[in-house]
Amino acid sequence: MAIELNHIIVYAKDAKASAKFLADILGLEVGDKWGPFYPLVVSNGVTLDYFDTTGDIQSQHCAFLVSDDEFDASFERIKAAGIPYWADPYKQKPNEINHMYGGRGFYFDDPDGHAMELLTAPYA
Template identity: 60%
Template sequence: MSVELNHTIVHARNNRESAEFLAEILDLEVGAEWGPFIPVSTSNGVTLDFASVPAGSIARQHYAFLVADDEFDAAYARIQRAGIAYYADPGLKHPGEINHHHGGRGLYFLDPAGHGMEILTRPYGSPTSNTPASETSAR
């Protein structure tokens, strides 16, 4: 059997709020609450299990989501409509901009718990091309 990431736990101040926030931006479904977790599954089968923890115990993490161009456009529109601050860089020094790394587009935003979320249309290290994200292999 090959090794695949199955799920990861995402600490949140409010697990429902954080799960619904990400699901809304990425047009994903929020799963049924399971114990202390609120799951959000991605199309490649990885589940983000949001768990409420005390705010002081949340260490900022980074989560990057590879999306197709049309999915980027839709997520970007939802981010703009909601008035969510977004940036071209992970250091949050270029507000209101997107980047064009690897021949694609990307942006960063924070979730309600302060985690850095990224959407990108080309994986890091991709040759500069117009190949859709769905036709490239993620690293």
């Protein structure tokens, strides 16, 4: 069997709201609550399991490889919602996208400070 990432736990102050935030940007639906988790399943089967915490949250980085159409739709939702975005992970190029590896990409933060990235061409 090939080794695949199956799921990742994403800590949040409000797991349901944070899962919905990302689902809305990506044009996805949050699954029904499963145990303590609000699952968000992406097309390759990986699940982001949002989990409520009252403690400090260590920022994580999640990058999503998307099609050009998905990029355009997500980018329009980001702009319409007034969510800050950057062309780089260091937040030195606000309100720009990048064109690395022949594709397009940008970064934004979720409500808990997790760094999210959308890109149309993989780095490798």
